[in-house]
Amino acid sequence: EAGVAQSPRYKIIEKRQSVAFWCNPISGHATLYWYQQILGQGPKLLIQFQNNGVVDDSQLPKDRFSAERLKGVDSTLKIQPAKLEDSAVYLCASSSQRTGGAFFGQGTRLTVV
């Protein structure tokens, strides 16, 4: 069974630029999450989707972050404009009722300079 796929693996941008990350969850997983992991900390939820609907986006900085999950499969997370404090690893995870637990991708390491 293929895992959660994310791209790109690394991205370096200047502040005020925009960036987008892509995630393909495990096949059949209805729930998709985006987490932000700042160096030395645990992942923090940004947004959770159930199929193509948003379940929880309470911690998403909506003035600069947006996410969508069209057709209930792949998802993209966008930051516009980026700030220095957005430097982090962005992790995508997926889960299903059958498997329980969340399975993570390798993440995208974003550096904002």
Add this chain to the structure above:
Amino acid sequence: QQQVKQSPQSLIVQKGGISIINCAYENTAFDYFPWYQQFPGKGPALLIAIRPDVSEKKEGRFTISFNKSAKQFSLHIMDSQPGDSATYFCAASFDSGYALNFGKGTSLLVTP
């Protein structure tokens, strides 16, 4: 507000020893408590998980102990190996399909 507090921040154990990592949570509505292992440059990997209706769960060398009244749970790694050197995160959620609240992580180093 940190809903899950994890200690210690770092841990050094000799090969063959027992590694113990502790977590405490605040919200009594949490119903699912997983542990994740993360190697540098990789995403967190689910290691073992427990629900509050049991006090202990063992999978191979990894054991979760759960104390519902104290709102605490811990991970024990028996016969620790250098390959276990990684960062370990405890987490809690309302159910397995809900978002996870992570601790800050414990960096484990197992020396030869």
